[in-house]
Amino acid sequence: MRLLENLKNKSKQAAIVKGADYIVRYIQKDPDKHFDTMMKILYSLDTLFGNKGRFRTFMEWTNNNPGSRIWFTNLMTREPGQVSAFVRNYLGNCSLKWMEIADETVEKHGFCPPYSILVSPTMRCNLKCKGCYAESFRQDDDLDLATLDKIITEGKELGVFFYTILGGEPFLRFDDIETVAAKHADCLFQLFSNGTLINEDVADRLYGLKNVVVAFSINGTREDTVYMRGNGVYEKVLDAMALLRKRRQIYGISLTLTSKNYDTLMSREFLKFWEEQGVVFGWDFLFMPVGKNPDLSLMPTPQQRVSFGEFIKRYREQEPFYLMDFWADAPAINGCISAGRRFLHINSNGDIEPCIFAHFSTHNIKDCHLIDALQSPFFTFIRMNQPHTDNLLRPCMIIDNPEILREACRRFHAKPTEDGAERLLHDPELMQAIDRYSEEASRVIDPVWREKYTYKIDSMYARKRSYGEGIDRIEYKLNRLPFLEKIKQWAQENPAFARAMLDGLEFSSRRYGTDPKRHSLFIKPVKTKQQKEDELSI
Numbered sequence: 001m002r003l004l005e006n007l008k009n010k011s012k013q014a015a016i017v018k019g020a021d022y023i024v025r026y027i028q029k030d031p032d033k034h035f036d037t038m039m040k041i042l043y044s045l046d047t048l049f050g051n052k053g054r055f056r057t058f059m060e061w062t063n064n065n066p067g068s069r070i071w072f073t074n075l076m077t078r079e080p081g082q083v084s085a086f087v088r089n090y091l092g093n094c095s096l097k098w099m100e101i102a103d104e105t106v107e108k109h110g111f112c113p114p115y116s117i118l119v120s121p122t123m124r125c126n127l128k129c130k131g132c133y134a135e136s137f138r139q140d141d142d143l144d145l146a147t148l149d150k151i152i153t154e155g156k157e158l159g160v161f162f163y164t165i166l167g168g169e170p171f172l173r174f175d176d177i178e179t180v181a182a183k184h185a186d187c188l189f190q191l192f193s194n195g196t197l198i199n200e201d202v203a204d205r206l207y208g209l210k211n212v213v214v215a216f217s218i219n220g221t222r223e224d225t226v227y228m229r230g231n232g233v234y235e236k237v238l239d240a241m242a243l244l245r246k247r248r249q250i251y252g253i254s255l256t257l258t259s260k261n262y263d264t265l266m267s268r269e270f271l272k273f274w275e276e277q278g279v280v281f282g283w284d285f286l287f288m289p290v291g292k293n294p295d296l297s298l299m300p301t302p303q304q305r306v307s308f309g310e311f312i313k314r315y316r317e318q319e320p321f322y323l324m325d326f327w328a329d330a331p332a333i334n335g336c337i338s339a340g341r342r343f344l345h346i347n348s349n350g351d352i353e354p355c356i357f358a359h360f361s362t363h364n365i366k367d368c369h370l371i372d373a374l375q376s377p378f379f380t381f382i383r384m385n386q387p388h389t390d391n392l393l394r395p396c397m398i399i400d401n402p403e404i405l406r407e408a409c410r411r412f413h414a415k416p417t418e419d420g421a422e423r424l425l426h427d428p429e430l431m432q433a434i435d436r437y438s439e440e441a442s443r444v445i446d447p448v449w450r451e452k453y454t455y456k457i458d459s460m461y462a463r464k465r466s467y468g469e470g471i472d473r474i475e476y477k478l479n480r481l482p483f484l485e486k487i488k489q490w491a492q493e494n495p496a497f498a499r500a501m502l503d504g505l506e507f508s509s510r511r512y513g514t515d516p517k518r519h520s521l522f523i524k525p526v527k528t529k530q531q532k533e534d535e536l537s538i
C-alpha cells in the first residue's frame with residue numbers, strides 16, 4: 001500500500017518537474033491573458049496535494065486582490081530558468097515531497113520535520129551595524145563545507161528542501177554556498193545579505209545557479225542606513241539590486257521594525273520605493289532583546305506591532321509586494337514555529353538552536369544527527385507547548401511568553417551560544433523588563449485578537465483545544481491513533497524523547513489552567529468551595 005502511494009507521489013513529482021518549464025513558458029508568453037488559466041492549474045494542484053486547501057486559500061487570495069494579481073504575474077515573469085526552478089522545487093520538493101516524507105517521519109520518529117532549516121555558515125561580517133547581535137558571537141567559527149553539506153543531506157532525508165542562509169554575511173562564504181546549492185539543485189536557498197559583496201561576477205554566478213534568491217537587509221531610508229551602517233552602504237545595496245534586476249532575478253528585502261523606524265516602515269512611499277527597485281517579497285522582523293547589551297528602547301511597542309501588522313496586510317493586498325511579518329502573520333501558521341515545528345537554526349559553531357533569536361542549545365550538528373536534535377527533550381518540550389498562548393498574535397517565547405523559553409532552558413540545561421544570551425535567563429533587570437513588555441503586549445493585543453480573529457477562536461472551540469498544535473499535527477498524521485499509545489512505542493527507542501513529550505503536555509495544561517493573564521478560551525474558571533456547595537444545594 002505504502003509502495004503504491006509512493007509510486008503515485010513520485011509520478012506527481014515527475015509531472016511537476018516536467019510541467020514547470022511548460023507552465024512558466026506558457027505564462028511568460030502573455031502574462032495578463034494567461035493569468036486565469038494559470039490560476040485554474042494551480043487550483044487543481046489542491047487535488048494533487050490531497051485537497052487540504054493549502055493552494056486553494058493562497059490562490060484565492062492571489063486571485064481576489066488587485067495587488068497580489070500583479071505581484072504573482074511579476075514573480076512568474078522573472079528569469080525563466082529561475083522561475084522554473086522555483087516552481088519545480090517549491091511545489092515538487094518543498095511541498096509534495098516534504099508532505100510525503102513528513103508522514104513517514106512522524107510515524108517513525110514522532111515529530112513532523114521542519115519546513116526550512118536556517119544556517120549561519122559564518123558570523124563574520126564586512127560591516128559593523130549598530131544594534132546587530134552578530135558581534136556577540138565568536139568570529140572564528142565557520143561551518144566548513146562538509147558540515148554544510150551534512151546539514152542539507154540529513155535535512156533532505158527528513159523532507160527538508162528549503163534552506164535559509166544568514167549570518168554574519170553569507171557572501172563571505174559564497175564559494176561554499178555556491179557548491180552546496182549546485183550540488184543540491186532540488187532545494188531552494190534563500191540568502192539574507194547586506195548586499196555589499198554582490199558584484200558582476202557574483203550576480204553572474206547567482207544567475208547560473210537558478211535555485212538561490214537573495215533577501216537584502218534594509219534599515220530604512222538613506223539617512224537611517226548611514227546612521228546604522230555607515231557611508232556608501234545604501235548606494236552599494238542599490239547597485240547590487242540593479243545587477244540582479246538586469247538579470248531578471250527574484251529578490252526581496254528584510255526589515256527590522258524598531259520603535260524608532262516605525263514611521264518610516266509604515267510609509268507607503270518607503271515600501272513603494274523598494275518595489276520600484278524590483279523587490280517582490282519582504283520579511284519583517286521585530287527588534288529583539290538579544291545580543292550583549294540590547295537597547296530595549298528599540299523594541300517596537302505592542303501598539304506599533306498591531307498597527308504595522310494591519311498596515312502590511314492591507315499593503316500586500318493592494319500592491320504587488322508580498323511582505324510578511326513573523327509576529328503579526330503568526331495566526332496563519334498557528335503561532336511560534338521554532339524548535340523544528342517549521343524551522344530551527346544552526347549557528348556557525350554548529351549549535352542547533354530553536355530559532356534565529358533564541359541562542360540556546362543542547363546539541364551540535366558536528367557530533368549528532370539532525371534527528372537527535374529534533375527528538376531532544378529541549379526541542380520536544382518547546383514544541384509540545386506550541387502555540388504558547390491562545391492568542392496567536394502574541395506567539396513568541398522570547399518576548400511574549402518568556403516563561404516557556406526560561407523553563408525549557410532550565411529543565412534541559414540548554415547552554416547559551418553567544419555572549420549575553422544567559423542574561424535572558426538570569427539577569428533580573430532584563431527579565432523583569434521583558435515580563436513587563438509581555439504583560440503590556442497581552443493588555444494591548446488580546447482585545448484585537450478577540451475582536452478580529454473570531455474565525456480562529458471558533459476553530460479552536462471546534463477542536464476543543466487551544467494548545468498543542470504540535471500534537472495535533474502528529475495525531476493528524478497518525479490518522480488519529482491514540483497519541484499516548486504511540487508515545488509508548490517511541491519510548492522504546494528513545495525514552496528521554498517520550499518523557500519530554502509527556503512533561504511538555506503536563507506543563508502546558510498546568511500553565512493554561514493557572515495563568516490568568518493568558519485569557520484562556522477553554523479552561524473553565526476554577527470554582528470556589530462556596531460555589532461548589534451552592535451548586536450542590538440547588
Ligand code: SF4
Pocket residue numbers: 326335336337338355356357358395396397398399
Ligand atoms: S521564538 Fe519568537 S522569534 Fe522565534 S520562531 Fe517563535 S515567535 Fe518567532
